[in-house]
Amino acid sequence: MKRKTTGLALSALLALALSGAASAQFGMDNGATEYAMSEHTFVETPECAIRVQDWIEPRGSGTAFLRDKSYGQEALSKAAMGWYYAGAESLWRDHDSRRKLGECLERGDCGLKKNGRLARQIWKENPDQWSRKEVDRFYDYFEKEPPASLINLATDGIGRCFGDHPGQKSMAEAGFVQADLSPEACQFIKDNESRFFAGRFSAFFTFYNPEKLCGSGTWIPLPVAKKLPELMGDALEKQRLEAEAAERWANRSVEVRTKGLNGCQIAYGLIMGGLNNSAVERVPDEGITWALQYEKARIQDETCPLIPIELSNWVQRQPLEAFEPASDPFEFYRNNMPSKTEYDRWPDYVRTVMKHFETPTNPHQSVPDYACSAFGTWLDKKKYNNTSEQRPDWRFLFDVRKYSGDPMRSICVRAPASMILEFQRNELIAAQKRVIEEEQWRRDEAKRQAAEAEFQELLRWKPSYRPPATEPRCYRRDDVSEICFYN
Numbered sequence: 001m002k003r004k005t006t007g008l009a010l011s012a013l014l015a016l017a018l019s020g021a022a023s024a025q026f027g028m029d030n031g032a033t034e035y036a037m038s039e040h041t042f043v044e045t046p047e048c049a050i051r052v053q054d055w056i057e058p059r060g061s062g063t064a065f066l067r068d069k070s071y072g073q074e075a076l077s078k079a080a081m082g083w084y085y086a087g088a089e090s091l092w093r094d095h096d097s098r099r100k101l102g103e104c105l106e107r108g109d110c111g112l113k114k115n116g117r118l119a120r121q122i123w124k125e126n127p128d129q130w131s132r133k134e135v136d137r138f139y140d141y142f143e144k145e146p147p148a149s150l151i152n153l154a155t156d157g158i159g160r161c162f163g164d165h166p167g168q169k170s171m172a173e174a175g176f177v178q179a180d181l182s183p184e185a186c187q188f189i190k191d192n193e194s195r196f197f198a199g200r201f202s203a204f205f206t207f208y209n210p211e212k213l214c215g216s217g218t219w220i221p222l223p224v225a226k227k228l229p230e231l232m233g234d235a236l237e238k239q240r241l242e243a244e245a246a247e248r249w250a251n252r253s254v255e256v257r258t259k260g261l262n263g264c265q266i267a268y269g270l271i272m273g274g275l276n277n278s279a280v281e282r283v284p285d286e287g288i289t290w291a292l293q294y295e296k297a298r299i300q301d302e303t304c305p306l307i308p309i310e311l312s313n314w315v316q317r318q319p320l321e322a323f324e325p326a327s328d329p330f331e332f333y334r335n336n337m338p339s340k341t342e343y344d345r346w347p348d349y350v351r352t353v354m355k356h357f358e359t360p361t362n363p364h365q366s367v368p369d370y371a372c373s374a375f376g377t378w379l380d381k382k383k384y385n386n387t388s389e390q391r392p393d394w395r396f397l398f399d400v401r402k403y404s405g406d407p408m409r410s411i412c413v414r415a416p417a418s419m420i421l422e423f424q425r426n427e428l429i430a431a432q433k434r435v436i437e438e439e440q441w442r443r444d445e446a447k448r449q450a451a452e453a454e455f456q457e458l459l460r461w462k463p464s465y466r467p468p469a470t471e472p473r474c475y476r477r478d479d480v481s482e483i484c485f486y487n
Helices: 008-018 071-094 095-106 116-122 134-140 148-154 182-192 199-207 222-250 262-273 285-299 309-317 329-335 345-358 369-383 391-403 406-409 416-460
Strands: 024-028 035-036 041-043 054-056 176-181 215-221 474-476 484-487
Touching: 035 222, 041 095, 054 345, 071 095, 071 134, 071 148, 071 199, 095 116, 116 285, 176 222, 215 222, 215 484, 222 285, 262 285, 262 309, 285 329, 329 345, 329 474, 345 406, 369 391, 369 406, 369 416, 391 416
Parallel strands: none
Antiparallel strands: 024 054, 035 041, 176 215, 474 484
């Protein structure tokens, strides 16, 4: 490659900055198997998963680099290939590959000798921060061929992608074996990377194309070859079981299809099936009107509306061998809550749904306004400590508390009496506990104050002075004389 002058290198900095958001195009996708670049010509081979169309050429750049951001061993392989095929200009434009090689230079590994000065330069965020001397240093280093030691390491996990370079590992050393693959097996490999636990071969999975690398003698990672029969066997067994289950479901008897359904539910199912183009006669106009009435009745937990004679005759004529029950309108209503901002809808929504769960043995009532805030706090704790609650009305109020935009108004309009009693009992116990704790605090405080008073009294105490018997005790008179006692 002809040595780039400093002036041209600096102009490239401006071009790079201006082209940061510029469009890029993938390599040729016209069936070509070769791609001539500035240093070497890339040729597709069975020993390399990379194809011509995996190379990206920013428009007007005259260079190319491999697609997709990468990490670890994959990033090293990508950086080495960009350097080998497209030279320094590829690394100039490929930020990720440039920084990966900077890491290697900083540590002195990846087959590169330690070069702290160049590494620190590369780690600068933008090349436009480089001086003329730093630009020259970059091109002086990367215009040379990548060392064979780097290419040897870069072969690992991706294959022999460096043409006939002698520094490459053999396919076996790179971790690959040959296998005879069906199109199904090739697609399975592409779709199930995580199931092979072959992180070392992430570059292979990134670029693997099941349409291009498939058939007899395909090179694949050794872990893939080992686990492929087991995983595909499991997948085929799963497909077989799913097919059998689907067949059993399709061949259900009329008794099974209608088990547990009343006449209104069967009629509604036939009408909905007819509207969805199932194998029934055209739904009469009365059917649509009645279905709307039925949906409203189900949502309001009211008695099923009477079926018109014409509709009843239509229902009786329909075959049930392919009958499928329709979704319960109430379940649809219950699962489609109002939005958080529809504050006025929530109370009516809660009343409507809770009406379905109320029974003579499970009465519901409203929570008093003065207790609503405490009830909401208690409900939060109850939900946190009772994640496996099975009672539908309790589970529903847990959901309302979570999703309502005005939970206090919503949860207090209707609640199971058993829930309110448990809340009141817990509140009473908590109040009694607070009284006991307050009483204990008062007793402890009285003891503390008594101890403090006793301590202060001790601080004020001073012993009376009693001089020794041999020491004279004296006083002065007004004539300035002193009188002393010695006994």
